[in-house]
Amino acid sequence: MKDEVTSTEERRENLKGMGCARKRVEDVRFTQGKGNYVDDIKMDGMLFGDFVRSPYAHARVTSINKEAALAIPGVVAVLTAEDLAPLGLHWMPTLAGDKQMVLADGKVLFQGQEVAFVVANDRYAASDGVEAVEVDYEDLPVVTDPFKALEPDAPVLREDLEGQTEGAHGPRKHHNHIFTWEQGDEAATEQVMSTADVVAEEMVYYHRTHPNPLETCGCVASMDKVTGKLTLYGTFQAPHAIRTIVSLISSIPEHKIRVVSPDIGGGFGNKVGAYSGYVCSVVASIVTGKPVKWVEDKMDNLMSTAFARDYWMKGKIAATKEGKITGLHCHVIGDHGGFDACADPTKFPAGFFNICTGSYDIPTAYLSVDGVYTNKAPGGVAYRCSFRVTEAAYFIERMIEVLAIKLDMDSAELRRINFIKKEQFPYQSALGWEYDSGDYHTAWDKALEAVDYKALRAEQAQRIEDFKAGKTRKLMGVGLSFFTEIVGAGPVKNCDILGLGMFDSCEIRIHPTGSAIARLGTISQGQGHATAFAQIIASEIGIPADDITLEEGDTDTAPYGLGTYGSRSMPVAGAATAMASRKIKAKAQMIAAYLLEVHDDDVEFDVDRFAVKGNPERFKTMKEIAFAAYNQAIPGVEPGLEAVSYYDPPNMTYPFGAYICVMELDVDTGEHEIRKFYALDDCGTRVNPMIIEGQVHGGATEGYAIAMGQEIAYDEMGNHKTATLMDFFVPTAMETPTYQTDFTVTPSPHHPIGAKGVGESPNVGSVPAFSNAVHDAFRAFGLVQSHMPHDHWRVWRIADELGLHG
Ligand code: MCN
Ligand code: CUM
Incomplete structure (x- = not known):
C-alpha cells in the first residue's frame, strides 16, 4: 500500500498545511480574468x-x-x-x-x-x-481646520445637533466638538513631566490620506x-x-x-x-x-468614502538623563469631517490609539482625544490602520526620535533601553492594554545586525562631513521603527460594532470521500483567505489543503461573523477554524477507535490518520474515517462529520516588528531614493509565509506612498484638491522600493495555533520608518520635526529652511 511506504514527512508535505508557502488558489481565477466583482x-x-x-x-x-x-x-x-x-x-x-x-x-x-x-x-x-x-x-462659511472649528465663533456645522451637550461618547464642549476620550492618569503624568530630567515636546501630524482600493x-x-x-x-x-x-x-x-x-478588489478599510x-x-x-x-x-x-488619519498629536515625553522614559502625555485633535463615521468598535471613539506607548515600558501616561467636525468627508478609520494604531505608532516613533535629539543619543539605543522586556509579558500598559507576548530585543538585534547598523552610522557620519566640505549634495537618512500592533478584535466583552459582539466563526463539513468545504464569517479582499485558512484545517485534521474549498461572504450560507478588518481574520476566524477542526478531529478519533476496535484513548493522531498507540501500522486515514462517518452505524455517534465554532477571543494579539529604511535625499531637488528597506515581522505562528510576504510588500508600499507623497488635501474653501489619480500619488513599480523581509516567531499564548494578525503591520511599521529616514537625514543640520507627506517639494523646503541651499 502506498501509505505504508510514504514517510511522515512526505505525508505532511502532501497536506500543504501550516507553514507551507502554498501558492494562492484564488489567483487561478484572478490572473485569467475570471474574478467576479x-x-x-x-x-x-x-x-x-x-x-x-x-x-x-x-x-x-x-x-x-x-x-x-x-x-x-x-x-x-x-x-x-x-x-x-x-x-x-x-x-x-x-x-x-x-x-x-x-x-x-x-x-x-x-x-x-x-x-x-x-x-x-x-x-x-x-x-x-x-x-x-x-x-x-x-x-x-467653510471650516477645514479642526483647530479653527473649535473657536467660539466658528460656524455651526451640525445644526441637527445644535444645543446637544451630550454625544455618543460623553459631553460635547463646543458645537463642532464630537467627544473627548481620556485614558491613563493625568495627575501622575503631570507630576512626572514637572520633575523629569528631560522633557521633549512636539506636535506630530499624521495627514489625511485615503485607502483608494483599485476597485x-x-x-x-x-x-x-x-x-x-x-x-x-x-x-x-x-x-x-x-x-x-x-x-x-x-x-x-x-x-x-x-x-x-x-x-x-481591495478593501483596506474603505x-x-x-x-x-x-x-x-x-x-x-x-x-x-x-x-x-x-x-x-x-x-x-x-x-x-472613508478617508484615513488626519490626527494632530501633541506629545510630551519625559526621561532621565540616561534615557529611561518616565512618562508620556498625548493630546489629539482628530478631524472627523462632517459626520463621525469612524469604523471603530463602539466603546473606542479613537480606536486603539491608546496603544501609543508603543513597544516601550512607560510607567506613567495620559492620553486625551478630541473628535472634531469640519467641512470634509467623513471616515478616518481605514487604510491598514488597526483602528488608529497607525497613528499611535507614528506618534510614538516620532516622539522617540525627538527625545533622542534632546538627549543627544542614538535612537536605536534609546529604543533598546526602553523596550518592554521579554519576561514582562503579559504586559499591562499604562493606557490600559494587556500585551499578550513579545520579544522585542531579539527582533531589534536581528534587524540592526541585518542592515549592519554600525556601518550605516559610520557611512552617514562621513556623508555629513562630505556634505559640509561641498563634496556631495546628497544626504543619507537611517529611518528606524519598532512597532507593536494590536489586532484581533476582539473579546466580545470589550468590542462590538453597533452592539454586535466581535467574535468570528468557521463551519467545516467533511464530505464522504474525504474532501471538505469550510465557511467563515470573514471575507477576503485580496488577503488570500481561501489559501491560508485551508492550510489550518489541513494541519489540524489531516486532509490536504487542495481538497478543501473555502467560502466566505454569502450570509445565506456562511456562519455569522463580524468580517475582515483590523487584521482580525487570522486572530479570530483563524482561531475558530482551528477550534472547529478540533471538534471534527475529536469525532474522527471516536470513529477511528470504533473501526480499529480499540478504546478512544488508545488511538493517536498522526499527520493524516489515527493510529493505534504503540502500533502505528494499525491505522485509519482521515479519508477512511470520513467515509465511515457516512456509511457505518456507529453506536453512540451521529452520522456525518461536520462542526462549527464561534470563537470569542480572550484577548487581542500583539504582533510587532522592526523596520529600517535607508534613504538618500537630494538637497537641491528634494528627490529621494530608497536604498534599502528591511522589514522584520513577528506575527506569531506563520500560516502561509508567502502570503505574509505579499502582505508586507503591499502594506509597506502603501506606507511608502503615505509617507512620501500621498495626501487628501483641501483648500480653504473646502475644495478637494486630490480627487484624481493625477493628484493623488499612487506608487507604480517605478517608485516602489525593493523590500528585504525577515521574521521572528513569538506565538500568541492564547490563540489555539499561536497566530497573530499581520495584514496591517507593514503600514503601521513602515510609515514611521520612511518618515524617520527623512528626519534622520537632516538631524545633523538641526531638523526636529516636519510634517508628512515628504514629497519632493516639502523635502526641498526643509533643506531650504535649514539654510542648505547656500
Ligand atoms: N496570515 C498568515 N499567518 C499569520 C497571519 C496572517 O499566514 N500568522 C495570512 C492570513 O491567512 C491572511 C493574511 O495573512 O490570508 C492576512 O491575515 P490577517 O492579518 O488576519 O488580516 P485579515 O485577513 O483580517 O485582513 C485584513 C487586513 C486589513 S484590516 C487591511 S485594511 C488590508 C490587509 O488586510 N486590506 C487588504 N491586507 C490587504 N491585502 C489585500 N490584498 N487587499 C486588502 O484590501
Ligand atoms: Cu483600519 S483598515 Mo482594515 O481594518 O480594513
Missing part, C-alpha cells in the same frame, strides 16, 4: 444609480428641481432626502454612534456629499440625469417582490453586519435579506462602513421592483 454582476432589467454631488463644502440646499432630469430618456427616478424622509431613511446611523445624511437634508457639509440619486436604464442615462438635476445652493465601492440591490426577499451584493468587508444593519433600518426581517460580498449608495440602491430597488446597481467612479471614491 460587483460590477461583473448583471441581472435582467437592472437599473443604474448615480449621485448628484455637492460642489460646495458647506452650503444650504435651497431647492432641488428634478424635472429636466426626469425628462431625459432612460431616467426612471430621482430620489432626494424628501423622498427618503417618509421612510425614515434620509439619515442613517454611523458605526461611531453618530448619524449621517443619506441625501442632503437642508444642507451639505462636504464637497462631494450625496444630494440626489438618479436611477436610469443605463449608466449613461443616469450620468446625463445627474447633470440635469438643478440644485440651488446658498454657500455658508471602488459599489452594490447591486435586488428586491424580489414575489418572495419579499432582498438580495444585496456589494463590496462589503462585513457582510453579516451589513445584513443586520439593513434589517434594523429598513424593517425587512433579517431572514428575508441575503447579503453577498463577491470578489473584492469598505467597512455603510454608504448612501447602499441605502439608495435598496430603496430604488424596492420602489422600482428592479435590481439597481451603483458603482462609484474614482473621484466619487476619493471624495466621499
Whole structure:
C-alpha cells in the first residue's frame, strides 16, 4: 500500500498545511480574468444609480428641481432626502454612534456629499440625469481646520445637533466638538513631566490620506417582490453586519435579506462602513421592483468614502538623563469631517490609539482625544490602520526620535533601553492594554545586525562631513521603527460594532470521500483567505489543503461573523477554524477507535490518520474515517462529520516588528531614493509565509506612498484638491522600493495555533520608518520635526529652511 511506504514527512508535505508557502488558489481565477466583482454582476432589467454631488463644502440646499432630469430618456427616478424622509431613511446611523445624511437634508457639509440619486436604464442615462438635476445652493462659511472649528465663533456645522451637550461618547464642549476620550492618569503624568530630567515636546501630524482600493465601492440591490426577499451584493468587508444593519433600518426581517460580498478588489478599510449608495440602491430597488446597481467612479471614491488619519498629536515625553522614559502625555485633535463615521468598535471613539506607548515600558501616561467636525468627508478609520494604531505608532516613533535629539543619543539605543522586556509579558500598559507576548530585543538585534547598523552610522557620519566640505549634495537618512500592533478584535466583552459582539466563526463539513468545504464569517479582499485558512484545517485534521474549498461572504450560507478588518481574520476566524477542526478531529478519533476496535484513548493522531498507540501500522486515514462517518452505524455517534465554532477571543494579539529604511535625499531637488528597506515581522505562528510576504510588500508600499507623497488635501474653501489619480500619488513599480523581509516567531499564548494578525503591520511599521529616514537625514543640520507627506517639494523646503541651499 502506498501509505505504508510514504514517510511522515512526505505525508505532511502532501497536506500543504501550516507553514507551507502554498501558492494562492484564488489567483487561478484572478490572473485569467475570471474574478467576479460587483460590477461583473448583471441581472435582467437592472437599473443604474448615480449621485448628484455637492460642489460646495458647506452650503444650504435651497431647492432641488428634478424635472429636466426626469425628462431625459432612460431616467426612471430621482430620489432626494424628501423622498427618503417618509421612510425614515434620509439619515442613517454611523458605526461611531453618530448619524449621517443619506441625501442632503437642508444642507451639505462636504464637497462631494450625496444630494440626489438618479436611477436610469443605463449608466449613461443616469450620468446625463445627474447633470440635469438643478440644485440651488446658498454657500455658508467653510471650516477645514479642526483647530479653527473649535473657536467660539466658528460656524455651526451640525445644526441637527445644535444645543446637544451630550454625544455618543460623553459631553460635547463646543458645537463642532464630537467627544473627548481620556485614558491613563493625568495627575501622575503631570507630576512626572514637572520633575523629569528631560522633557521633549512636539506636535506630530499624521495627514489625511485615503485607502483608494483599485476597485471602488459599489452594490447591486435586488428586491424580489414575489418572495419579499432582498438580495444585496456589494463590496462589503462585513457582510453579516451589513445584513443586520439593513434589517434594523429598513424593517425587512433579517431572514428575508441575503447579503453577498463577491470578489473584492481591495478593501483596506474603505469598505467597512455603510454608504448612501447602499441605502439608495435598496430603496430604488424596492420602489422600482428592479435590481439597481451603483458603482462609484474614482473621484466619487476619493471624495466621499472613508478617508484615513488626519490626527494632530501633541506629545510630551519625559526621561532621565540616561534615557529611561518616565512618562508620556498625548493630546489629539482628530478631524472627523462632517459626520463621525469612524469604523471603530463602539466603546473606542479613537480606536486603539491608546496603544501609543508603543513597544516601550512607560510607567506613567495620559492620553486625551478630541473628535472634531469640519467641512470634509467623513471616515478616518481605514487604510491598514488597526483602528488608529497607525497613528499611535507614528506618534510614538516620532516622539522617540525627538527625545533622542534632546538627549543627544542614538535612537536605536534609546529604543533598546526602553523596550518592554521579554519576561514582562503579559504586559499591562499604562493606557490600559494587556500585551499578550513579545520579544522585542531579539527582533531589534536581528534587524540592526541585518542592515549592519554600525556601518550605516559610520557611512552617514562621513556623508555629513562630505556634505559640509561641498563634496556631495546628497544626504543619507537611517529611518528606524519598532512597532507593536494590536489586532484581533476582539473579546466580545470589550468590542462590538453597533452592539454586535466581535467574535468570528468557521463551519467545516467533511464530505464522504474525504474532501471538505469550510465557511467563515470573514471575507477576503485580496488577503488570500481561501489559501491560508485551508492550510489550518489541513494541519489540524489531516486532509490536504487542495481538497478543501473555502467560502466566505454569502450570509445565506456562511456562519455569522463580524468580517475582515483590523487584521482580525487570522486572530479570530483563524482561531475558530482551528477550534472547529478540533471538534471534527475529536469525532474522527471516536470513529477511528470504533473501526480499529480499540478504546478512544488508545488511538493517536498522526499527520493524516489515527493510529493505534504503540502500533502505528494499525491505522485509519482521515479519508477512511470520513467515509465511515457516512456509511457505518456507529453506536453512540451521529452520522456525518461536520462542526462549527464561534470563537470569542480572550484577548487581542500583539504582533510587532522592526523596520529600517535607508534613504538618500537630494538637497537641491528634494528627490529621494530608497536604498534599502528591511522589514522584520513577528506575527506569531506563520500560516502561509508567502502570503505574509505579499502582505508586507503591499502594506509597506502603501506606507511608502503615505509617507512620501500621498495626501487628501483641501483648500480653504473646502475644495478637494486630490480627487484624481493625477493628484493623488499612487506608487507604480517605478517608485516602489525593493523590500528585504525577515521574521521572528513569538506565538500568541492564547490563540489555539499561536497566530497573530499581520495584514496591517507593514503600514503601521513602515510609515514611521520612511518618515524617520527623512528626519534622520537632516538631524545633523538641526531638523526636529516636519510634517508628512515628504514629497519632493516639502523635502526641498526643509533643506531650504535649514539654510542648505547656500
Ligand atoms: N496570515 C498568515 N499567518 C499569520 C497571519 C496572517 O499566514 N500568522 C495570512 C492570513 O491567512 C491572511 C493574511 O495573512 O490570508 C492576512 O491575515 P490577517 O492579518 O488576519 O488580516 P485579515 O485577513 O483580517 O485582513 C485584513 C487586513 C486589513 S484590516 C487591511 S485594511 C488590508 C490587509 O488586510 N486590506 C487588504 N491586507 C490587504 N491585502 C489585500 N490584498 N487587499 C486588502 O484590501
Ligand atoms: Cu483600519 S483598515 Mo482594515 O481594518 O480594513
